[in-house]
Amino acid sequence: MGKHAWTTDPGETLRVGDGFRLSGVDPDATPGFDGGKKAGERLLAARREELGDLQERLFAGSRAGEAEGSVLLVLQAMDSAGKGGIVRHVVGGVDPQGVELASFGAPTTEELEHDFLWRVRKRLPRPGFIGVFDRSHYEDVLIGRVRELAPEDEIERRYGAINDFERGIAASGTRIVKVMLHISRDEQKQRLMERLDRPDKRWKYNPGDVDERRLWDQYMAAYQTVFDRTSVPDAPWHVVPADRKWYARLAVQELLIDALENLDPRWPAADFDVEEEKRRLADS
Amino acid sequence: MGKHAWTTDPGETLRVGDGFRLSGVDPDATPGFDGGKKAGERLLAARREELGDLQERLFAGSRAGEAEGSVLLVLQAMDSAGKGGIVRHVVGGVDPQGVELASFGAPTTEELEHDFLWRVRKRLPRPGFIGVFDRSHYEDVLIGRVRELAPEDEIERRYGAINDFERGIAASGTRIVKVMLHISRDEQKQRLMERLDRPDKRWKYNPGDVDERRLWDQYMAAYQTVFDRTSVPDAPWHVVPADRKWYARLAVQELLIDALENLDPRWPAADFDVEEEKRRLADS
Numbered sequence: 001m002g003k004h005a006w007t008t009d010p011g012e013t014l015r016v017g018d019g020f021r022l023s024g025v026d027p028d029a030t031p032g033f034d035g036g037k038k039a040g041e042r043l044l045a046a047r048r049e050e051l052g053d054l055q056e057r058l059f060a061g062s063r064a065g066e067a068e069g070s071v072l073l074v075l076q077a078m079d080s081a082g083k084g085g086i087v088r089h090v091v092g093g094v095d096p097q098g099v100e101l102a103s104f105g106a107p108t109t110e111e112l113e114h115d116f117l118w119r120v121r122k123r124l125p126r127p128g129f130i131g132v133f134d135r136s137h138y139e140d141v142l143i144g145r146v147r148e149l150a151p152e153d154e155i156e157r158r159y160g161a162i163n164d165f166e167r168g169i170a171a172s173g174t175r176i177v178k179v180m181l182h183i184s185r186d187e188q189k190q191r192l193m194e195r196l197d198r199p200d201k202r203w204k205y206n207p208g209d210v211d212e213r214r215l216w217d218q219y220m221a222a223y224q225t226v227f228d229r230t231s232v233p234d235a236p237w238h239v240v241p242a243d244r245k246w247y248a249r250l251a252v253q254e255l256l257i258d259a260l261e262n263l264d265p266r267w268p269a270a271d272f273d274v275e276e277e278k279r280r281l282a283d284s
Numbered sequence: 285m286g287k288h289a290w291t292t293d294p295g296e297t298l299r300v301g302d303g304f305r306l307s308g309v310d311p312d313a314t315p316g317f318d319g320g321k322k323a324g325e326r327l328l329a330a331r332r333e334e335l336g337d338l339q340e341r342l343f344a345g346s347r348a349g350e351a352e353g354s355v356l357l358v359l360q361a362m363d364s365a366g367k368g369g370i371v372r373h374v375v376g377g378v379d380p381q382g383v384e385l386a387s388f389g390a391p392t393t394e395e396l397e398h399d400f401l402w403r404v405r406k407r408l409p410r411p412g413f414i415g416v417f418d419r420s421h422y423e424d425v426l427i428g429r430v431r432e433l434a435p436e437d438e439i440e441r442r443y444g445a446i447n448d449f450e451r452g453i454a455a456s457g458t459r460i461v462k463v464m465l466h467i468s469r470d471e472q473k474q475r476l477m478e479r480l481d482r483p484d485k486r487w488k489y490n491p492g493d494v495d496e497r498r499l500w501d502q503y504m505a506a507y508q509t510v511f512d513r514t515s516v517p518d519a520p521w522h523v524v525p526a527d528r529k530w531y532a533r534l535a536v537q538e539l540l541i542d543a544l545e546n547l548d549p550r551w552p553a554a555d556f557d558v559e560e561e562k563r564r565l566a567d568s
Contacts, residue, residue, distance in 0.1 A: 092376065097385060189565060196565065204344075207561055284497050
């Protein structure tokens with residue numbers, strides 16, 4: 001259960017608390033980790049088993065009707081910050097049967113006819129599952145705010161609505177892990193340029209990415225407001241420096257392990273007579 | 285692209301063709317593979333990259349609106365034959381964002397009010413995705429037949445309905461990979477006993493498993509009928525010996541790679557002016 005090269009608990013170090021300033025976070029740093037890329041990659045591989053084991057216990061408990069817990073990982077970031085890599089390299093390490101992924105793009109006409117949380121509620125993880133939101137209801141106070149996609153008073157209303165919503169989820173047994181992957185403007189430029197350069201990456205590029213990039217400072221301000229108003233004890237935010245992909249993956253893996261350890265899932269007891277079943281099986 | 289230790293193409297070797305007899309298949313064999321467990325596990329790890337690359341191309345093409353293809357892996361087997369291991373160790377090797385898993389248990393009351401294909405149609409993979417059915421519409425002619433869950437003429441009707449259904453899916457661009465994992469009765473007994481012995485495996489055990497096990501011969505006969513009537517050129521069955529888990533995983537991985545290579549997904553062309561975007565990005 002040791003965290004090896006972690007010198008401080010990433011759950012503490014990266015948590016958004018009182019007085020947090022996004023502008024004070026260095027996207028290139030590796031806070032709390034005493035090692036480089038190689039050590040980080042080794043630890044990521046080593047901790048996969050722990051994560052997988054916890055996930056299986058969680059799943060087992062819910063199948064036996066004994067546990068009601070679930071985990072919800074909310075991923076937010078500017079384009080190219082590495083959400084997909086987290087899904088692939090961190091979440092991809094556990095049994096796919098226990099994971100529910102949801103990507104939230106621009107809302108459809110039908111979705112726009114409902115409250116902004118409508119489409120999100122439908123994708124919450126069932127008990128026993130790890131849910132992953134690739135973007136989320138926070139888009140409605142991020143691009144929603146920057147692009148003025150809703151009236152100002154509606155945007156204002158949403159922060160409180162989000163807190164109420166998440167409080168309800170937490171009360172029903174879901175551990176919410178909110179993560180902003182934080183890259184620098186320069187790193188984003190390099191990554192987008194690489195997408196343009198490589199024919200096998202070009203499909204990930206969207207000309208709209210540059211338009212959003214031009215609004216970088218407005219987005220950072222919108223994130224700061226999100227942190228000020230929605231980093232609450234039941235559902236704190238974590239800002240993960242993400243210029244180094246290996247660090248971001250390692251940190252998110254540790255946050256997930258923490259959330260699962262907190263739920264403390266146990267192998268369920270048999271709801272049948274084990275010795276009797278052994279006899280029946282032996283005779284069959 | 286070499287198949288290394290494969291001496292024959294598993295797609296050919298394991299395919300159910302004319303005159304196939306399930307009783308002639310040795311569940312402990314490793315047909316077409318010239319190597320043992322170690323070599324098999326090494327090859328599984330090595331081929332993961334090829335599978336992941338093909339999956340990403342398929343996904344990319346569909347995102348760009350250029351391709352309509354998808355792959356549907358149908359997994360059928362007696363209990364404990366290793367369906368879960370295939371999902372975890374083979375399918376788990378590709379990006380979870382490109383996979384759609386569906387498990388079919390006993391039908392709900394609502395599902396029973398509809399035709400047996402109703403619930404299955406709703407879970408077909410979208411273009412660009414790999415869909416995995418953990419059990420499927422074949423249960424309706426397997427347990428359905430053995431347990432007489434429907435009138436005999438309805439069971440008879442279903443074989444033709446399945447062929448029509450799958451022909452339609454294939455025509456719309458889906459490669460259907462149908463796999464029966466074939467374990468021996470003895471191996472099943474050992475695996476179920478292990479589930480009873482180990483507290484961390486007990487949740488997977490169901491007393492009903494022994495009841496089904498007692499009907500082994502009837503199930504094998506029902507499978508034989510499935511093969512006789514639904515192994516068609518557009519959607520052939522493959523019977524994969526599964527007493528050795530490593531072999532079954534390796535074989536299914538190869539079947540998936542074959543299906544994807546057959547679709548031949550290409551990186552999509554940019555639908556924007558790459559040089560112009562490089563200039564816009566550089567200026568931003």
